[in-house]
Amino acid sequence: MFKLQELVKAPAAARTEMYIRQASPTSYRQILREVRQKEIYKLIVDTNPKNIQHFFRAILQLQMNDYRYHYMFTTFDLETFDLEDFKYNSVNITAFRIVDVDHDKVKDTLEVMEKFQPIGHAILNRSGIIQAEPALMFDSVYVFAKGLSAMDSGHSIKPMNLSCDIEKPWDDGLSLYNYIDAVTGLHGLTGNIEFNEGKRSNFKVDLLKLKKEEIRKVGQWTPDGGINITDPNAFYENHAPNITLVVMTREERPYVMVKDEKNLTGNARYEGFCIDLLKWIAAQVGFQYTIRLVPDHMYGVYDPETKQWNGIVRELMEKRADLAVASMTINYARESVIDFTKPFMNLGIGILFKKAQTSQNKEINKLNLGIVKVPDQFITQRLKSAGFELDMSIFLSPGRRLIKLSRIRR
Numbered sequence: 001m002f003k004l005q006e007l008v009k010a011p012a013a014a015r016t017e018m019y020i021r022q023a024s025p026t027s028y029r030q031i032l033r034e035v036r037q038k039e040i041y042k043l044i045v046d047t048n049p050k051n052i053q054h055f056f057r058a059i060l061q062l063q064m065n066d067y068r069y070h071y072m073f074t075t076f077d078l079e080t081f082d083l084e085d086f087k088y089n090s091v092n093i094t095a096f097r098i099v100d101v102d103h104d105k106v107k108d109t110l111e112v113m114e115k116f117q118p119i120g121h122a123i124l125n126r127s128g129i130i131q132a133e134p135a136l137m138f139d140s141v142y143v144f145a146k147g148l149s150a151m152d153s154g155h156s157i158k159p160m161n162l163s164c165d166i167e168k169p170w171d172d173g174l175s176l177y178n179y180i181d182a183v184t185g186l187h188g189l190t191g192n193i194e195f196n197e198g199k200r201s202n203f204k205v206d207l208l209k210l211k212k213e214e215i216r217k218v219g220q221w222t223p224d225g226g227i228n229i230t231d232p233n234a235f236y237e238n239h240a241p242n243i244t245l246v247v248m249t250r251e252e253r254p255y256v257m258v259k260d261e262k263n264l265t266g267n268a269r270y271e272g273f274c275i276d277l278l279k280w281i282a283a284q285v286g287f288q289y290t291i292r293l294v295p296d297h298m299y300g301v302y303d304p305e306t307k308q309w310n311g312i313v314r315e316l317m318e319k320r321a322d323l324a325v326a327s328m329t330i331n332y333a334r335e336s337v338i339d340f341t342k343p344f345m346n347l348g349i350g351i352l353f354k355k356a357q358t359s360q361n362k363e364i365n366k367l368n369l370g371i372v373k374v375p376d377q378f379i380t381q382r383l384k385s386a387g388f389e390l391d392m393s394i395f396l397s398p399g400r401r402l403i404k405l406s407r408i409r410r
Contacts, residue, residue, distance in 0.1 A: 025051050028058035036064055046074040049131075052081055065091045067286065076132035078208060079215055086210060090286060092235075093210040096221065099135045100191040100206075109189060130189065139188035147180030155179075209234050244288040247278060248312050248321035250297060255327040267291050274325045277344065292321065299328050313338055 019040055023031040035043065047055060052075065059065050065085070070092035078095035086093060100106050110130060113123050124130050151157065157172055170176075177198075186193040194202045207219035207227065211234050218231040229235075249256045255274045267275075270291050282289055300313025308314065312328065315321040316338050330340050 023047070025054040028055050029061060032058050032062050032064060036062060041068050042070045042072075044072045044074065049075045049077050056081070056083075056085070060085055065089055066284070067091065070094070076205075079129050080131055083210060083215070087213050091210070094218075095208050097206040097208050097217075098132050098190045099130060100187075100189065100204075101129070102217075103187065103191070105187055106189055132190075135189040139190050139193060142188050143180060143183055143186060143193050146183050146186055147176060150183070151176055151179040243286075244290060245322040246320070247289045247291050248294055248315045248324040249274060249291060249326045250294050250299060250312060250328075252327055256325075274327065278325045299326065300334055302333055309337065 019035070019038065021031045021034070045055065052073070059071075067090035071094070073093070073095040076096060076098045078093070079097065083093070101110075110124060113130070116123070123134060151172070155172070155175055160170065162168070162170060181195045181198060184194055191203050194200065201223060204220050204222045206217045207221060207229070208215050209218045211218070216231070216234070218234040219227060219229040221227045249270075251258055253272070255272050256270060257272045259269055259271055261269075267290065275291070278289065278291075294312050294315060296310055298311030300309050300311035302309050302313075309317060312321070312324045312326060313334055316324060327345070328334075330343060334340070
């Protein structure tokens with residue numbers, strides 16, 4: 001929270017609201033769920049790099065990884081993380097990098113580090129990229145050595161024993177500080193190293209963005225010049241990926257209907273609720289699709305004799321279709337072989353009858369409460385003959401059940 005103080009104090013643009021939450025790996029999902037419900041799409045993520053993989057997992061679990069979301073990470077080590085799950089869905093991820101990997105001297109130094117056994121690969125994370133913390137430590141030792149060397153050449157250094165218990169400074173400490181502050185022309189792993197009154201100056205950090213299939217440099221920031229975007233188009237990509245999915249369906253009004261016009265071809269031949277739903281999903285996710293009708297006009301039934309499925313289920317199992325959009329009933333058997341989304345419609349069976357006027361019909365009045373008093377065998381036989389299946393049966397008392405019916409699709 002301390003690092004975000006300057007952001008909060010900065011003058012905000014008109015109608016700008018900030019939603020600041022403190023989270024840990026155990027609460028990432030809860031906080032992100034709140035962010036999604038509030039329809040917040042621009043997030044600045046300042047968390048311990050050790051926990052970023054947990055944060056990535058929460059993003060994927062909540063499906064907050066499409067083109068609408070823009071994540072700005074404060075870590076300088078974004079390149080060292082596995083971003084394979086985010087490369088192909090147009091999610092916006094940006095961060096800064098302090099290691100000057102484009103400089104020839106830095107490249108040579110990293111090559112030497114990698115050959116240093118047995119810990120060379122560990123230093124560079126087996127990716128040829130060094131993290132910001134060891135890079136800054138390397139530069140700290142480097143500039144300390146330069147300052148000490150300059151002090152030794154023009155000043156007589158008097159070594160002395162110091163005690164941690166006595167607050168007595170080293171006599172040459174202030175001189176060494178001034179020599180370090182005066183270092184110029186030094187290029188380390190993090191770029192140009194200069195100081196002004198003890199604070200680093202005249203340096204730059206690279207602006208990175210996950211673009212297409214890799215992380216690219218799209219600009220840089222300097223203390224004096226601020227942000228400079230060298231690739232503005234990187235932030236305005238609005239093209240759908242070149243992906244065409246085969247969508248299987250079955251004609252059934254009003255969900256999927258074939259238009260009467262004979263001159264229509266391709267997806268234009270179809271209309272209906274499921275077709276409109278498919279168009280909206282494709283526009284949101286970003287993919288192309290080709291609609292096909294299932295050859296046997298079946299949704300999918302398992303044959304225990306042949307041990308095979310038919311209909312749409314079989315087309316999906318044998319990978320002749322990538323997905324299906326249809327008025328298809330979800331049941332346990334189908335869910336065991338294919339995945340379903342949440343249903344877009346729930347149907348039930350209702351029974352209407354005239355309100356009883358005499359005490360002889362009191363028993364049938366219990367239908368108002370959804371309670372049917374009939375023998376078990378009668379229920380089973382009548383449901384099967386009428387083409388219904390029993391989804392749920394809650395025993396209330398002997399001979400009475402609260403039932404929920406749904407029609408069996410063949």
